[in-house]
Amino acid sequence: MKLFPFQFRTLSSGVLFSNPAGDFFQSDERLLGRMAVGDLQPTEWAFLQRQGFACEDPGDFYYNSFRQRLHEKKAIPNRLNYIIAVPTLRCDLSCRYCQVSRVGEKVQGYDWSEETLARFLSFLDHLESSTLKLEFQGGEPILRMDLLERIIAHCQERFDAAEFVICTALNTLPNRLLRLMAQDNVYLSTSLDGPSELHSRNRTRSPEATRRFENHLRRLLDSFGPERIHFLPTVMPNDFHRLPEIIDAYRAWGCDGIYLRSASFHGFARKQLPTEMADQSALADRWVAAYSVAMEHLFRCNTEGGPMIREFNLSQMLRRIFKRSANHHVDLRSPNPAARDALLVNWDGRFYPSDEARMLAAIGHSDLSIGSLACGYDQEKIAQLNWNQMNEVHESCIHCVYQAYCGIDMIDDLARCDRIDVPKEGSWFCRVQMGLFDFVFNKLLGNNPVDLFNLSGHLNGHFSHTPFYGRFYYDPA
């Protein structure tokens, strides 16, 4: 008998074991000790084999089954079909945490030129994929309705199936936007920070402007329903304790989902709260604690009826743990190769691997651009980035029990530490993910019906008390 590589971590309820293919079970130190030296009873070997942690011989049934699961966990789609386009960096709002470093509405020289547009459309024409998801970011993309209309019309012709997401602050609601929304593959995503007063403070700077925004949002929800209109909050460190309130505000809006997202250390947010942002570990611990409290609140609300709400981080983590190929979300996957299936095209026509990468470039911190519409991909730079976007080879990650489910975020490390070779253990990303995965596994291991109900809803979309995973406790006694 042979053991596959495995990782472990002590949780409050015992020792959690996992392997690179994402299998897991719980036991205690006695089994761990015997696994470490290979001194296992036949029943223990049999258990480990069934659980996906061992095989008889390379090539046998359990070996190949492990190989297949490992492949599913790691395979990254090889076709570029998700593009973020930034047609302008200008914006008619000035949020205090603006992470993209927007420029004023009247400033010239921060929009796509006719030439950039032509190059972008030609770039799309040459994609291999027959499907596309295109997200318009800004600045405020609806300042350039003309570009949006032309790009969308082009893509409707070019692709068999396309989806468009317009990310807008909804400071205005032009009729041209409503006309665009008449096409049912056009979605709208906006920011709502929760209670009106919080939204005013962070984003609009005035109650009147918040009321105007809320009227726009209400009108869109009434016309197109929550399936087509998505919104999410950005939470500043001083407001972490207000997460339950934010959830309640979302419930009042009739939302079925929320993405609890703390402000990242980009753009204006860096200047706003330099000291809080700088102590990453302490800040991460505060976020995890606030998140846990908020989720208990959300779980309770969901069992009390009314509209069920799902939280995006939790759904994503559960998908990474259970689903076979949950490898599309670039913020939580590994390896996370650049420009493989997702790409950002900035206002100046340059390519970036992600939204955060262009944010760092915008403040002159580091140039993470990986080419441009004019010159094509910079393959050397892509290769360099990719070597640092694999937790499978990072010394801080290889022994981590959550490695199979987690991601890796070089760009956040760069933003917060100015370098990428820091030990991950103290970094914001690692500490937050450890805390969040601890939260999820404690829930999974806890066998509490309320938790089970909520976890199933977050994983599969419908809330149910039916167990969706088998027994995974091994009692070595």
Next chain:
Amino acid sequence: MAGFTMIRHSFQIREHDAAREPVVFALKEMTFTAGGLRIGSPYGDVVLAAMAGELDRGDILALFPEENRVVRWFFSDSLSHTLLLTEACDQRCLMCSQPPRPHRYPFWKLYAQALNLLPEGSQVGLSGGEPLLLKKELVPWLLEMHRCRPDLTFHLLSNAQHLKLGDRDWIEPLREVLLWGIPLYAGDAERHDQIVFKKGAFETLLSGLNLLARCGSRVELRSIVMQPTWTGLSALADFVTRHLRFIDYWALMQLEPMGYAGEAWEGLFVDTSEHFAPVATALAMAQAVDVATLLYNFPRCTVPEPWRDRVCASVSDWKRRYLPQCGLCREQSVCGGFFESYWDRSHQGFQRIQPL
């Protein structure tokens, strides 16, 4: 020939010049006469002891002159067709609806003629017994059929006990057109071997499945929901969702009250209309890891609404019946109904039948 597939559709020939080779043909002309049903055949007209309406134009028939018998092999109005190749089996599953007997039906040439008459894109079921007991003849026949009719697909019901590494040579070329229907009844050797009454069956099955996975074959995994598998369903689901994710889908099946299952009905049947929870757990576990599932032989109304989209109208139309109360149901047209043989057992059957 007694006990051949679809015995209820075979007919005695009354007026026919015997002692010629068997022949296969598609039924074109038929008239009902006082003596029986007169049909055209390659040997001229024959009259069958059959009722009007029992045969249809387009049915594919095999005529065995020496035995004075016509057998309907394929229905004209169906997209799937099944050949019973043998009744012999090396397992003796305790709920077998067609207990093994040493009868084989190696009519390879006739089968080839029959397949050549099928409409484009048909699926051909190959069933037993255990078809792979005829592996030596079956494999060259399959390869030849695939060469002549690349549009046909095959659904082979096999216990996967007779596969060796060398079989890659024919499994791989057929992987796109051959769907393997393979039974697995438990997640552990002891329980599975008891159910199929063969020691070592589980281990052999795993190595067979291993081979199919490596060949990229399409597999329909089949498990019966009944008392001997009931308490092990969750462990079985755990095994399937971890180790058998390469399958196309996992079919959970209710019993067909025939053969051993008919005889031992009371000791085997589980009324899933009243007790569905363990089935729901198995389905939820499969859903959690994106393994597709289907429910065979479950009347629609006996399945809770969240899982009803898994129900297949799997009972063959010629075996299918409905209960009197089904007349009120709005979903009867998409429901598989009940096996004809369920009639004698209905008082010990599903207690909650409620028209939808």
